[in-house]
Amino acid sequence: MSWDKHGKEDELLTWKDVMEVERYVYTVGPDGEAFLRGLREGKILGRKCPRCGRVYVPPRLYCEYCFLENGEYVEVKEPYLDSFTTIYFDNREKRLDEPITVGLVRFKEATGGLLAIVQGIPEIGKKVEILEYSIPLRVRA
Missing domain, CATH: 2.40.50.140 (Nucleic acid-binding proteins)
Structure with missing residues (x-):
């Protein structure tokens, strides 16, 4: 099965409007904060699942395979x-x-x-x- 996309450039949908984002306050959460801190230090951080060992980049709170809270932050290379x-x-x-x-x-x-x-x-x-x-x-x- 092929997932190739076919179409013409002039058929692409675009959003041409103003979004009032100044009304909202978003927080990056603890994983986002650690990730951004790592960027400032010249590191790319991921977060490791304690059961299966998967490392998620960018870091996320839970392992999508084990449904456990991820553990330590690790630098990826x-x-x-x-x-x-x-x-x-x-x-x-x-x-x-x-x-x-x-x-x-x-x-x-x-x-x-x-x-x-x-x-x-x-x-x-x-x-x-x-x-x-x-x-x-x-x-x-």
């Missing part, structure tokens, strides 16, 4: 590019001066991943170097 796309137009259909490559960065022996702006020539499965610990990450392929 060995980032690699799992998938990517190159963007040539902005959301108002104006051609960008320079295309932007956005990729999903995963980490060896971890579940989940993080979005990143990719510099260099992207290649799926290729190790990447984290240039900037921010949201989104900035990496070099």
